[in-house]
Amino acid sequence: MALFYDGTLPGFFTALGRHHNRLIDGHSLIKSSTPKSGDLFFTTKVVPTDHSYSTRIVERLSQRMGRESLSTLGLAFLSEETDVEATLLAFIALALKQGPEALQNHADPTVHRVRTLARRTSRERHRLLGLLRFIRLGDGLYLARIAPKSHVVPLLARHFSRRLADQRWLIIDTERRVGVYGQQGDWELATHIELPDPLPLHPEEAGMAQLWCDFYHSIAIPERFNPKLRQQFMPQHSWRYLTEMMGEEKKS
Amino acid sequence: MDIHKKLELLSSAARYDAACASSGSQRMGPGVGAAHPSGICHSWSADGRCISLLKVLQSNHCRFDCAYCTNRASNNHPRASFTPEELADLTLAFYRRNYIEGLFLSSAVRDCADNTMERMLHTLRLLRRKHRFHGYIHLKVIPGASPELMQQAAALADRMSANIELPTRASLNALAPDKEEGAILRALQPVMPDRQLARRDGPLNPAGMSTQMLIGASPEPDLTVLQRAETLYRDQSLKRVYYSAYIPVNKDARLPAHRSSPPLEREHRLYQADWLLRFYRFEVSELLDPAMPDLDLTLDPKAAWALRHLEHFPLDVNQAAREELLRIPGIGLRSVQRILTSRRQQTLHAEDLHRLGVVMKRARYFLQDRGRYLGNVPLQEDHLRSALSGAKQARQLDLPFAAPTETSRMALTGEF
Numbered sequence: 001m002a003l004f005y006d007g008t009l010p011g012f013f014t015a016l017g018r019h020h021n022r023l024i025d026g027h028s029l030i031k032s033s034t035p036k037s038g039d040l041f042f043t044t045k046v047v048p049t050d051h052s053y054s055t056r057i058v059e060r061l062s063q064r065m066g067r068e069s070l071s072t073l074g075l076a077f078l079s080e081e082t083d084v085e086a087t088l089l090a091f092i093a094l095a096l097k098q099g100p101e102a103l104q105n106h107a108d109p110t111v112h113r114v115r116t117l118a119r120r121t122s123r124e125r126h127r128l129l130g131l132l133r134f135i136r137l138g139d140g141l142y143l144a145r146i147a148p149k150s151h152v153v154p155l156l157a158r159h160f161s162r163r164l165a166d167q168r169w170l171i172i173d174t175e176r177r178v179g180v181y182g183q184q185g186d187w188e189l190a191t192h193i194e195l196p197d198p199l200p201l202h203p204e205e206a207g208m209a210q211l212w213c214d215f216y217h218s219i220a221i222p223e224r225f226n227p228k229l230r231q232q233f234m235p236q237h238s239w240r241y242l243t244e245m246m247g248e249e250k251k252s
Numbered sequence: 253m254d255i256h257k258k259l260e261l262l263s264s265a266a267r268y269d270a271a272c273a274s275s276g277s278q279r280m281g282p283g284v285g286a287a288h289p290s291g292i293c294h295s296w297s298a299d300g301r302c303i304s305l306l307k308v309l310q311s312n313h314c315r316f317d318c319a320y321c322t323n324r325a326s327n328n329h330p331r332a333s334f335t336p337e338e339l340a341d342l343t344l345a346f347y348r349r350n351y352i353e354g355l356f357l358s359s360a361v362r363d364c365a366d367n368t369m370e371r372m373l374h375t376l377r378l379l380r381r382k383h384r385f386h387g388y389i390h391l392k393v394i395p396g397a398s399p400e401l402m403q404q405a406a407a408l409a410d411r412m413s414a415n416i417e418l419p420t421r422a423s424l425n426a427l428a429p430d431k432e433e434g435a436i437l438r439a440l441q442p443v444m445p446d447r448q449l450a451r452r453d454g455p456l457n458p459a460g461m462s463t464q465m466l467i468g469a470s471p472e473p474d475l476t477v478l479q480r481a482e483t484l485y486r487d488q489s490l491k492r493v494y495y496s497a498y499i500p501v502n503k504d505a506r507l508p509a510h511r512s513s514p515p516l517e518r519e520h521r522l523y524q525a526d527w528l529l530r531f532y533r534f535e536v537s538e539l540l541d542p543a544m545p546d547l548d549l550t551l552d553p554k555a556a557w558a559l560r561h562l563e564h565f566p567l568d569v570n571q572a573a574r575e576e577l578l579r580i581p582g583i584g585l586r587s588v589q590r591i592l593t594s595r596r597q598q599t600l601h602a603e604d605l606h607r608l609g610v611v612m613k614r615a616r617y618f619l620q621d622r623g624r625y626l627g628n629v630p631l632q633e634d635h636l637r638s639a640l641s642g643a644k645q646a647r648q649l650d651l652p653f654a655a656p657t658e659t660s661r662m663a664l665t666g667e668f
Contacts, residue, residue: 104593107604130294130304134349142348162286167348211342212351214256218263219307220297223499223514229300233293243351244295 001043007031009077010054012085015047016092017057024093029085061092066100075118078151087113121150128152129159131234133243134169135209136202142169143199145241153178154189161187209243216244255342258332265312265323266358268501269415269464270494274304274353274388276459277410283384285347285354287410291388292353305356305390306346310334310372314360318417318428320469322501323360336371340378340385347387354388354410355379365396373401376408388459395435406443411459411491414439416484419477423470427506440488460491467522468515469498469507473545478525478536485529495522521547528553531585532578550641555581558618559633559640566620566631569605570595581640582615602626614640 003019005011015029023029032046062070073088081087091114095102105111134142142164146153153173157180160169165185172179172193179190239245275291295303309323311333317325334342343355357375361368372391379385391409393402405412414436418424421433440461463484465477481493497519500510525547528534532554539553540546548556558565558581567576569591577588590608594600602621606612617627617636629635 101597105597106590106608107594107598107600109607112607126292129288130292130350132350136349144350159288162280164284164348165282166284208345208349211256211259212346212349214260215263215306215346216295216297216303218260219267219303220299220301221267221499222299224299224301224497224516226300227298230296230298233300233302234296242295243349 001045002028002030004030004032004044004046006049007033008049009074010051011047011049012077012088013054013057013061014050016089017053018047019045023089029089031085064099065092065095066103069095069100069103072103072114072118075121076114078155079117079121080149080151081117081120084117087117121152121155124148124150125152125155127238128156131238131242132156132171133241135199135243136205138200138202140168140202142167143195144169144171145174145195146171147175147240148173151176151178153180156180157182157187157189161185213244253330253332255338258334258338259308259342261330261332262308262310262312262334263306265360266307266309266356268322268496268499269307269356269358269392270301270496271356271390271411271413271462271464271492272302272304272307273390273411273459273462273492276491277388279386279388279410279454279458281384281386281454283386284344285385285387287386287388288353294350294352304353305388306343306352306354307356308334308339308358310336310339310357310359310368310375311362312360313362315363316361316428316430318430319502319504319506320417320427320466320498324502327502333371334375336375336378339375340383343379343387344383344385347385352387354385354390356390356392358392359394361394365394366398366401368394369397369401369405373404373408376405380408390459393439395431395439397439402439402443403446406456409457411462412443412457413462413464415464416440416480417464417466418470419465419472419480420470423472427469437488440484440490442489460489462490462492462494464494464496466498467495467519468511473540474518474522474525474547475536475540475542475545477522478529478540481526482529482536493526495519495526517549518547521549521553525553533575551637552581554579555614555640559636562631562633562636565618566625566627567618568620569600580615580618582611582613582618584609 001022003015003022005015012029016023058070073091076088077084087110090110094108094110103111106115128146128148132144132146134144137143153171153176156171160171161182162185164182168183170179170181172195177191177193179193180187181190273291274287275289277287278289280286291304293302293304297303312323312329313331313333314323314325322329346352347354357372359368359372376389376391379389389409390411390413391405393405393412393414395414416424416433416436417428417431424431424433440463442461443456445456465480467477477495484490484493497514497516499514500507525539528539529536534557538557547553551559558579564576564579567580569577574588574592577583577591578585583591587609591600594608600608602619605615617629617631617639619626625631627636627639629639
């Protein structure tokens with residue numbers, strides 16, 4: 001039997017709660033959005049998401065596994081790796097048996113896998129805290145576009161709402177078409193966002209972006225030029241919305 | 253002069269200062285900005301170095317004539333200054349667009365220490381008080397400035413620094429006779445809170461102080477450089493010492509003749525040694541001595557130490573103490589931590605170690621598992637030396653650049 005859920009974290013926990021035994025036995029948990037490959041499974045069942053039920057499940061898991069295991073789980077989920085569900089279920093089975101200590105055994109292959117996925121999300125998030133660039137639009141809104149591999153938009157909200165407390169700002173994941181909008185220290189998530197093309201820029205924006213590019217080029221010491229080292233920290237796929245590299249990307 | 257030209261001049265003048273950390277502060281408040289405790293890298297420049305701050309001089313008008321400096325009085329370069337207003341506005345505009353974590357502000361000395369400091373402090377006051385900016389500020393203090401100005405600086409900046417420039421007083425006197433070592437060391441003294449100046453901006457200088465030495469402009473060996481660093485960490489409680497490979501920007505009889513490339517490999521080894529001092533509980537005397545005063549360029553200092561002390565190896569990670577684990581090449585701080593927590597739950601075998609982040613390609617020569625030595629060559633210096641450095645040499649031949657580079661070189665992210 002295969003269980004289908006909506007692909008969200010509350011959906012995952014709903015399915016886990018309602019079909020615990022089946023899932024621990026090894027039945028598959030699959031995102032509904034996954035393209036169906038023929039009749040691979042004889043029986044299927046769709047699990048509707050129940051938010052309040054999911055919250056109760058999370059609370060019980062937190063008590064049994066510890067908060068750190070739970071947040072590692074959440075981060076790993078957001079990595080959106082294929083078949084992440086199987087990894088998470090294996091880890092949950094382990095952590096339910098061994099408690100919070102389970103997470104500390106880095107040698108265990110299941111723990112290692114979950115931690116690796118969580119680290120992937122976490123690293124991408126931290127990298128974006130730095131690489132994300134805002135553009136000032138005509139109406140004063142600061143807009144940033146990102147195209148991350150993991151679903152990190154919810155993880156960026158708190159940082160930017162603290163940092164830009166007196167600005168109106170919007171971060172958009174251009175592939176997933178989700179975003180987070182903030183002002184006055186508050187923020188909210190948004191879905192199905194469309195951007196106007198071309199973007200209506202604030203009159204001072206072009207000058208400011210040019211100043212940043214000027215600085216970016218002046219600050220490098222020519223005798224130390226090392227594009228290979230730069231590539232290591234800032235691979236080309238991260239240059240897409242990077243103000244200072246937009247000229248470079250066209251060249252290469 | 254327009255702002256574009258000023259920015260180009262005053263940032264290229266500031267780029268030889270290696271410090272780039274934006275960590276160590278948790279500043280926040282009403283207004284704009286919040287410092288991130290671990291620091292954030294916003295970009296990497298074409299030389300592979302991390303960009304975290306808007307790094308500029310307030311002015312490059314200088315009355316000093318230091319031999320190695322691009323801003324020296326006898327150089328006929330265009331000179332410019334930012335007004336405090338335009339620099340504060342620029343910093344904020346960049347910050348709001350998430351280009352930077354904050355400002356790194358230094359200055360050449362046009363007239364005297366106090367006036368120069370005053371102008372920089374004016375910029376900082378505009379940022380902190382008028383614009384209510386809580387991002388990161390690194391201020392280079394001017395040696396010789398009055399204690400009152402130092403107090404004010406500590407209340408406004410997260411990090412403060414003053415460069416000792418050269419490893420010994422003798423070299424400083426030879427290459428920068430306008431500078432005085434005593435004044436620099438006094439500027440690096442921790443600033444004590446003044447009861448009159450209530451803590452209106454938060455803790456004083458929360459990210460501590462740092463300094464920088466030029467490498468390769470003067471004849472001192474690595475031993476002297478590292479002993480100086482060790483003293484500065486111990487006696488002045490500095491947070492960081494930076495090592496900056498000398499780049500010849502001037503022709504001067506007092507400076508070494510032009511090399512084909514700057515001593516980047518040597519700078520890299522010094523940073524590795526610096527990390528060993530600060531995090532791995534090494535002492536300088538274990539790494540170097542008068543008979544061997546320079547770091548091995550072909551091997552990192554930790555591996556070089558291990559080869560001189562093979563009597564400690566091979567170790568079993570299940571038995572070894574933390575201090576012993578820290579000495580194994582290929583096992584870093586995080587892996588040591590993981591070994592300690594994981595071995596409480598299961599015995600660790602060779603095939604498990606890569607999951608803990610251990611670099612088995614290096615560590616295997618120093619480890620045993622169930623009594624079996626994990627290296628594939630005898631545990632002897634000459635065999636291990638070629639095993640550990642052989643692979644690196646092959647890679648260097650493939651690189652298209654004239655300067656020796658190493659793709660594992662650290663960027664100065666200021667983490668830790």
